[in-house]
Amino acid sequence: MENLTWTGSLGTILYPTLLAAAGLFAIAVVLQILTSLVVEPYRAQTLPDGRLSRRGGAIGLIERAPQYLLWALILVVLGYLVGGVVAPYGKAGIVGAISKQLTPVWIALVLTYAASIRYKRRLGLYGKLFDSTVGMIGFGIVMFWVYTAFFSSVGGMIATHDPLSQVSGLKNKLPGTAVPNATDFAMGAHYLLGGDNLARDVFSRMVLGSWEVVKIAPLATMFAFMVGITLGVPAGYYGGKLDTVLSFLANLILAFPVILLFYLLVTPEIVLTGIPSYMAAVLFLFPVLFATVFLNARFRTDPMKRNVILGVVVGAMVWAYLSLISQPGTVMNFLPAALDLFNIPPGILVVFVSVVFVNSPTVFRIVRGLTLDLSTRDYVAAAQTRGEGPWYIMLWEILPNARGPLIVDFCLRIGYTTILLGTLGFFGLGLPPESPDWGSTINEGRKLLSIYPHPALPPALALLSLVLGLNLLADGLREESLRD
Amino acid sequence: MGLFVLRRFGVMILTALCLTFVVFVLTNLEPNLEKLAKTQGNARMSDEQVETWLSNRGYHRPVAVKYGEWLGVLPGYVIEGTDGETRGRCLRGGVDPADAARFCGILQGDWGFSTVFKEDVWKIVLTRLGQTAKLMGWVMAVMVPSSLIIGVLAGMREGSKLDRSLSTVSIVTTATPEYVSGVIFITVFASSAVGLKWFNGSATSAMEDITFLNFTLPVMTVALYGMGYIARMTRASMTEVMTAQYIRTARLKGVSFRNIVLKHALRNALIAPLTTQLISDIGYVFLNPRIRIS
């Protein structure tokens, strides 16, 4: 088995094109920006046939060139990816082989986009996302990682090797190195992105690392939102002492250097005292509280109905809550095993708690600000004048109207949580050291970075792209929700 | 105004007190003390020995009292230990108990003695603070002007190509935490295998002697992450100002675009990012531990 080159035979045609397009594009963009600073903006006139006049001459060309070059660039990249899927294994080099491995992701992405664009007018804010280029790009990147995480961990596809298995002789080997004794053309014939300093496959570790993020970040962000909302809405609505105290606490947590907080929470000595477990017990209580108050406010006028609904929903939530906080081997272990629905590895729980704890004050501040603004509206006054209780006004009149900014912030915050998880991994806190999560992998690769950059670079770029995708998605959502 | 500043100052002190207290409590938890005893005394101490070791050194008293002593509002402890030796908070370095000061907390300038670095904490803090200040001074000097310029240029014509390009740059930087940009920078600029080999990737040498070569990368890394945030904030503020009525008034007065931006928009647009963000940012930058590359 031969080692793979980066682009194989595809590169002979596409590589020069790529270089040329990228170079020209960069020049064109700079040129265009420079001219826009000097030349007055063009005032388009309507021509008699209804079309708009365009600026001609050199300046007109400069204004339009980047657009064409960008399209050329996209086409070349697509050529690499499609070529890799279509061409036989090995012919299209490392890029092609990776693209082939990712085939299920491509299919899922194409299906998602086709369906969404087809029905976008019926899908509300999600559908409107497909009107904004930025939003579409962001959504694409995010979904790429979600699908990758899902297919690689649950589906067992994509990854070429076990993330923990070591193959002797591949320690710190460069990308595209063939695995000795592997059968020809089979899965796992190469270390596509090389091997790390324990001779494990970098590509597989990066792909599986995405699952670590996808399974923790959104859920942790959601809990942070629950906490932030349950405290932020009353703080904004009532104001006064409650607001002062809660705001002070929020600022206090925000004043903590994140790393110091993590060190304090995650060190084994503190885990032993049970502080993270107690914090989990408090933080996870918020969703239950929220649901109870939320439903009670709505169905207060009809006690029969309320009791039934509350009984079912809150009952289920309380059970889930109890199973969540009750862990064998920690200070909180009171539920008999038969009733305990699930157990979470203690490391993950600690990480989860610290991330929720760090995120919720910011959510609190945003929610509080939104509430302050919305509570001056007439419909709030109307609810007050018909004698509604404060919780109904807060949760049914104010909160639903704050959803736009909250959804946007949710996306941003998942990105921030991803960065936090990376930080935790980077400092070797919480997650087990052999875990393939991106932060830990970057940390490991960092040690020999000057000599062997290839083990650290892929997870770094992966993390960068996911967070970038989430930021772009948030930008798209913000833009679209402000329209109309 | 004076009152306002005073209140702010009060809140700040209160925050600092709460912060230090929480850290103090957490580090004084039982398992941490046990670890301390074992690292300081003898790793193979029995539980009983640990107990006596700790109580001889005054660790087994209420946390509030210990915190008070550390602050310097309560008199330092003097304990005649079970081993016959008299130890006290203010008795370090063989001072006679009779001459020793009663209070010796941070208020009295006694920041304690680091058992790890074998040096006074005050000195450690001072040198660390000096290094941090140097790094952060450069970071601020790079980050603030460049991010404000990017934000203003992007925000002055919303939706223009310039705006799109600069917004992309600032979004990318906000998506790049220090440990990612560090990896990328080292690979590109400092790696001995590939890349340009312009700079020195290790900042440890910068501790003693700061040069352009070894200091550029750390500054860039730290500055980049914060830059995106400030730039995006400035841009948001600038676009909002540019759609304000008074900008339209200025335009309809016949003011040129240049002067609209420079005379009318700039001051209003910079109020928000400068007052709210920068102040908290300075705090952020200083509190965040320095990210040393390699």
Next chain:
Amino acid sequence: MTEDTPILDIDRLSISFFTRLREIPAVMDFSAKIMPGEALGLVGESGCGKSTVALGVMQDLGVNGRIVGGSIKFKGRDLCTMSAEELRDVRGSEIAMIYQEPMASLNPAMKIGRQLMEVPMIHEGIGEKEAYARALEVVTDVKLPDPERILKSYPHQLSGGQQQRIVIAMALMSKPALLILDEPTTALDVTVEAAVVQLVKDLGKKYGTSMLFISHNLGLVLETCDRICVMYSGEAVERGSIEDVFDKMRHPYTQALFRSIPLPGADKNARPLVAIPGNFPLPHERPNGCNFGPRCDYFEAGRCDQGVIAMSLIEGDDRHQTRCLRYEEIDWDAKIEAGETKAKAAVGEVVLKMDNLKKYYEVSANALFGGGHTKVVKANETLSFEARESETLAIVGESGCGKSTFAKVLMGLETATDGKILLDNREIQGTAINDRDTGTVADIQMVFQNPFDTLNPSMTVGRQIIRALEIFGIGKSDAERKARMLELLDLVKLPRAFAERMPRQLSGGQKQRVGIARAFAGGARIVVADEPVSALDVSVQAAVTDLLMEIQRKEKTTLLFISHDLSIVRYLSDRVMVMYLGHVVEIGTTDQVFSPPYHPYTEALLSAVPIADTKVEKKHIVLEGDIPSAMNPPPGCPFQTRCRWKSKVAGGLCEREVPPLLTLAEGHEIKCHLAEAELRGMEPVITIAAE
């Protein structure tokens, strides 16, 4: 340039806005001419494109707007083909513009003087000294006190009226040939508005400036302009001289507009207003042919809905044109078909009684920095009145007069400081809303001012009404409540299908109807209507007002109608209470209040309200200065700082003592120090010339 070339000549102008989905035509086939020294009024409802015309003239349509046809010639030069540089030279020096929000039009971070001096410095290249002298002169011209201090201050240090005067001064700095005013007084109080309008008129004459005056208020246009152009849904439908259009209108829309506004002759029982049926068409849903066709009484199928309808010149009048095919056939002088004359409902028992109600607030003098000494704001001072069943009591006053505070205390959102509120002889002044029983809460309900804010945007219309029913404990089951909700929709004349709609799918008038339905859900006996129609368009106002009246007659409701619009108050109320800075200065039946003797403030208020009727003659009383802040009221009589009768009271009594309530006739009380003889000797402010 001779006297004959128009200053502004707009010829067949069309402007469109482009969205991702479609092109939205905002202005179509619009022509207008303004001669030197002439003032043209541009009138229409919101969304008719009148502001777009102004921005088109300024060539400032934003990224999405574009001129798609026609030309705009300013002194013979086409503005559309000018380069950006040429445009800059024209803007500010030759054409100046003033618009709605004075606070927003001034740069908050720049001193007033700088902002003013900038104009001549850019356009005439003069030095700072000269520019400063010019600024001082113009600020003196707009009658601002202490001009030098004003030039040194920042915008937020001035009151709303002063800011608008500065904006006017800024527009006049370079002595422009054309001044465009886009709703310049909408954000101001009536008495302040009157003063600003007077100023604009005087200065226009002094500087010889031509004006394009954009407004939704026909009365204002009558007072300021020589010619008028009425717009409807992007088109000019009628234009001509003020006299022609006001007295001999030749377009059905103009006619309908005049019939829907409460002029002094209208009466809610004998001669009700005629609302224009239907809704304003959305820009992309305009009908074929005449845009007004679907709402027009004279619509003729097969003729009015075909092709493009052009403007036609009316013979004999001065440049009077109409966009109506049938203008020659219609009998324009026919009397309004008298709708059924409704019998006035008998006024019943006293339901609500206020007795010396007082509401004081404590605010810290320096809110930002906290602490310090607190100040007492007297929002309501000794308020006493009675309201009976089926009666409409109007509460009139400008901003800061305490009418909203009064509503809050009545509703129980605040508790009274002193005095009594008696509902059916039960005291409720000290009970906050959450402690009131459901019956009391359901009895007193409120209709809010801003239709865009009154409904929760994320709940369906039906759900919001049902929630009110749930809270008031009406209906035993969900089905019963749903049925009741549909009945309520019927009551406010909305289709039942609206139950499933979200508020954003409704127009302003429809939202206000839902608000009314919600208020009546619990069978309210007292409804506080806080300026319920002031944010609506003229043609919709009449419909909503009529609806309120009709429900009132049916349900025998006591209506407390809070408003600053005296025309509508005169039209619908039985009794009127005039408030100023927390005090009731006059109370009486509508006739008593609207005819002499007046309280001096009532007199000024009546004179300030513009009336769109050429036959009405008004006495001009312009009040000096602004309304004092409620935080810092003047000593003695609250009105003494602006009163023109003050000199008639001996010994400076007005500055020392709050006047007592003087009973002039049965139920007519005035709070004034003037001798009774003086009061009785007052002349009426409004006289209607005999036909």
